[in-house]
Amino acid sequence: MAPSKVLAGARVVLPTGTVDDGRLAVDGTRIAAEAPPGAEIVDLSGHWVVPGFVDLHNHGGGGASFTSGTAEEVLRGIHTHRLHGTTTLVASTVTGDLDFLARRAGLLAELAEQGDIAGIHFEGPFISPCRKGAHSEELLRDPDPALVRTLVDAARGHARMVTLATELPGGIASVRMLADQGVIAAVGHTDATYEQTVEAIEAGARVATHLFNAMPPLGHRAPGPITALLEDERVTVELINDGVHLHPAALRLAFHHAGPARVAFITDAMDAAGFGDGRYMLGPLEVDVEDGVARLVDGGSIAGSTLTLDRAFKRAVTVDGLPVEDAVAALSANPARLLGLADRVGSLEPGKDADLVVLDAAFDVKGVMRRGAWVVDPQVG
């Protein structure tokens, strides 16, 4: 059991607002209303304390792929993201053969059962060949609900989200099936029209997979999926805030339209996140990472990101000009609520897991705590 602590002197971002010179008590693995007697006082003057980040969409990091790595490699990838403040992570797969993905689901479900990940997100193979991005075209399938269901079942209750091109045959029936199963249907890698996307949302789709990327652009006579996803209050939009996938003005447009409660910043990270440039595999496809930008060797399509959520946060505040509280919501409370985990994580409240990030005045990570234990100890630096 981790010893009890009081984090003192920092600006603490609470659900009710930011408190200067705040005190946050941690008792064991949880946030406490009051410090237990004898608690260690940790002086964090000059720092921010924000909730641990929740990543809905992440394919790997630290040189490891969640689609193809061994369990140890996957754990290394998770740890890499934890060092950057992500205390809750949904592991995403890329398109593969269905039998292969079902086996992967088994391995990842074990990690979910151990509490290392918050579940599995299947991105592909049920996506549009017109908007395939970095997915193998020959392995793409129409979203027949029976096929989609095989992946959900293979995940043994840990499938959290499936990205679909809902305009394909079986798409709407699959959305309904997923909603019935309590799995989030996400619209993405799609060539849908505005009207088709509205139909998918009516059927139960609730997330936009990396809004703007891998979908038709917004046109004034063909408003497309972007408009449908932005205008429906029930939809949370994922944004990759790495300065590569989105122009800051496009990010601000989405943020202002959806409002701060409906945006989730994600990494969509691949193996190179927190690792370095070089040649990597994304599923069966080769990717070159140069200056932190991942592109397919064949065709040059952007192939995931090398983002970590601490950088997404720092950009949001220092480049995009978002209020700290709004950026915090997009990195913690909103994705936690979407995942049905808001009773445990996503905000700094007594009774919740002591998952938090300590940032300095320049918004660089100085400490990370997960379930009451330091992953990065701010006193060691």
Ligand SMILES: [Zn+2]
């Ligand atoms: Zn992805």
